[in-house]
Amino acid sequence: MITYFPTPYNDESLYSIVARYHIHNGHKWPGATLEELFNSNKIRKVEEVYIRYLPSLVKKISVFSNKFTSKYFIDNHTEIPIVRPFKENSWYNDFTLNLDRNARRGSKVLYSSYLPKQYSSNAQNISSKEYFYYCPECLMNQYNEFGECFWNRLHQIPGIFVCNIHKIPLLEHYMNFKNFKKVNFITPKLEDAYRKGHKFKENIMDLLINISEDLEYLMRRNFSSLSEQYLFEKYMVLMKIKGIGFPFNKRQRLLGEMVLDFYPEEILNLFNSNFDLLDKRNWLETITTQSRMVYCHPLRHVLVMRVLSGSVKNFFEKEYIYEPFGQKPWICMNPLSEHYLKPKVNRLDLSVNENTRNIQGDFVCDCGYVYRLREGEIDPTQVKNFNNRVIKRGALWEKSLLKLVEDKMMKKDIADITMLNRNALAKIINQLINMRQLDEQNQHVEHKKKKTLEYREEWIKLRKSHPSLPRKELSSINRKVYVWLNKHDKDWLIKNSPARRNTVSKKLNYAERDLFLLKKAKQINQKWSRLEEANNRIIRKSLNQMYELLGNNLYRKTEQYPLTVEYLQSIQESLVEFQKRRIIYVLNNRYCNSTVSFTQVKFHVGLSKNSNETLTNYLLKMIKHHNEKFKPPSN
Numbered sequence: 001m002i003t004y005f006p007t008p009y010n011d012e013s014l015y016s017i018v019a020r021y022h023i024h025n026g027h028k029w030p031g032a033t034l035e036e037l038f039n040s041n042k043i044r045k046v047e048e049v050y051i052r053y054l055p056s057l058v059k060k061i062s063v064f065s066n067k068f069t070s071k072y073f074i075d076n077h078t079e080i081p082i083v084r085p086f087k088e089n090s091w092y093n094d095f096t097l098n099l100d101r102n103a104r105r106g107s108k109v110l111y112s113s114y115l116p117k118q119y120s121s122n123a124q125n126i127s128s129k130e131y132f133y134y135c136p137e138c139l140m141n142q143y144n145e146f147g148e149c150f151w152n153r154l155h156q157i158p159g160i161f162v163c164n165i166h167k168i169p170l171l172e173h174y175m176n177f178k179n180f181k182k183v184n185f186i187t188p189k190l191e192d193a194y195r196k197g198h199k200f201k202e203n204i205m206d207l208l209i210n211i212s213e214d215l216e217y218l219m220r221r222n223f224s225s226l227s228e229q230y231l232f233e234k235y236m237v238l239m240k241i242k243g244i245g246f247p248f249n250k251r252q253r254l255l256g257e258m259v260l261d262f263y264p265e266e267i268l269n270l271f272n273s274n275f276d277l278l279d280k281r282n283w284l285e286t287i288t289t290q291s292r293m294v295y296c297h298p299l300r301h302v303l304v305m306r307v308l309s310g311s312v313k314n315f316f317e318k319e320y321i322y323e324p325f326g327q328k329p330w331i332c333m334n335p336l337s338e339h340y341l342k343p344k345v346n347r348l349d350l351s352v353n354e355n356t357r358n359i360q361g362d363f364v365c366d367c368g369y370v371y372r373l374r375e376g377e378i379d380p381t382q383v384k385n386f387n388n389r390v391i392k393r394g395a396l397w398e399k400s401l402l403k404l405v406e407d408k409m410m411k412k413d414i415a416d417i418t419m420l421n422r423n424a425l426a427k428i429i430n431q432l433i434n435m436r437q438l439d440e441q442n443q444h445v446e447h448k449k450k451k452t453l454e455y456r457e458e459w460i461k462l463r464k465s466h467p468s469l470p471r472k473e474l475s476s477i478n479r480k481v482y483v484w485l486n487k488h489d490k491d492w493l494i495k496n497s498p499a500r501r502n503t504v505s506k507k508l509n510y511a512e513r514d515l516f517l518l519k520k521a522k523q524i525n526q527k528w529s530r531l532e533e534a535n536n537r538i539i540r541k542s543l544n545q546m547y548e549l550l551g552n553n554l555y556r557k558t559e560q561y562p563l564t565v566e567y568l569q570s571i572q573e574s575l576v577e578f579q580k581r582r583i584i585y586v587l588n589n590r591y592c593n594s595t596v597s598f599t600q601v602k603f604h605v606g607l608s609k610n611s612n613e614t615l616t617n618y619l620l621k622m623i624k625h626h627n628e629k630f631k632p633p634s635n
Contacts, residue, residue: 016151089225135163247357334369336400368394
């Protein structure tokens, strides 16, 4: 049974606590201490002191203080708080939960898989320190206050090479604990404070102090696990603010250039974080690729955070908003609105140009006007060929333009107001007019559909109210509904109306009808001259003309009226016969009191150059006969 356990000092490493226990109890061999605290003398590595057998230790010393739990030692006396923010939440939960479970069972489950990967699972990443580090000033203060010295866990963190309290370089202890074949317990001595250490240049020293403060900030805050998405999105916002977020395929190289400009090569080499800018698989890939962020060492996170935000504290405590085009509201560029050039735009949609891969922003005003600016452009009034940047003019602009057209404003003045050339303006006006007409047509169609549906309901109600009435009587009750449906929805009306009553239709007697039409045709033929007098022109007796006068679509059923068709064919007039009659009509009516020439009659009769020779001879004969009537008698 353990009767004594040293009180842990602030920020003392767990190894140091166990080492002091070993020395205080005067044990000569480490195995005795290991057996006493951990029930095992087979521990070979320093890390295994709190990784493999921590549950056994907690079980034995919990009688001294109820705060002695696995979680207490992990959070306050190990380097885990530096690692935890950059690991998945399940990593820390599994780690502490399994420790507590095995403590209750008294089991000695090996957790060595956690520590070699506690900083990163990347084999080429930063390794843990191989030597113990200490601050000589802190060592003397410890001795003066406590009468003994201990290992500070902060000084063992990779990346910390200076003391944040005294702003001096840490000293490296001569003992390489990585080479221990078995665990050996040592603590720093007062005389170690007087050893000489490494000196850094002033600029290097300043950076080392800043980075040490960043790492201590992480330790003190003891953040819970941060999601990869949170870290990635914040990195992306900061890179955009720094002007290196776009194009996407170049941001890793641009970030690399910033890191190399910010940190001297000596610093990067000291942290095993130098890289080849041309190597796309360098460690910066774990920053710019969300899925690979789990492989990034915490120290490298710190290096990037300081480059992008000035410090780790700024990174976590400040809110960063990417505003490539300044803060809202932005001015509206709608020249036909009352708020033209006034800060009324509150919406900005960011995207990446498909060709240049640079950032661009679409400024969307409530009036519907949308214009685009590219990265580096702040004032839209200074953009050349601004009309090429207009994405959408909106309903207000279109309505105002049509109002100017309706008010008969000159196109030149409209072009000046809208800042469009006349050709483009004319094209837009035509498009808007066509769109408005189409909208009106669509509205008319919608109105027609709506009215038809309403009248359908009324017709159905009418039928239900009068189920025995026939269609004719129903239509007389609500004539308006019937006429509308009969015109616009006839098929539906037929399907939803009473069936027509069966009536016996008389079969048409085509023989009798043929005799009737024959008689009518003879009467028309006899009165043909009267028809011509009534129309004051000569009319040719053609089949089509006779069919038209007889009516009843006779030309469609000629086979049903053989007598009538035969008669019509017998009296029909050929074109030559008709033109002969026309010649006589022209001579007797137009030139009855004067002589006439061949050309005059030919023009009025309508003869072509290629007229029938017989017809031409007939015309000459009739002209000669006509003109002889006007010759003076011979003596």
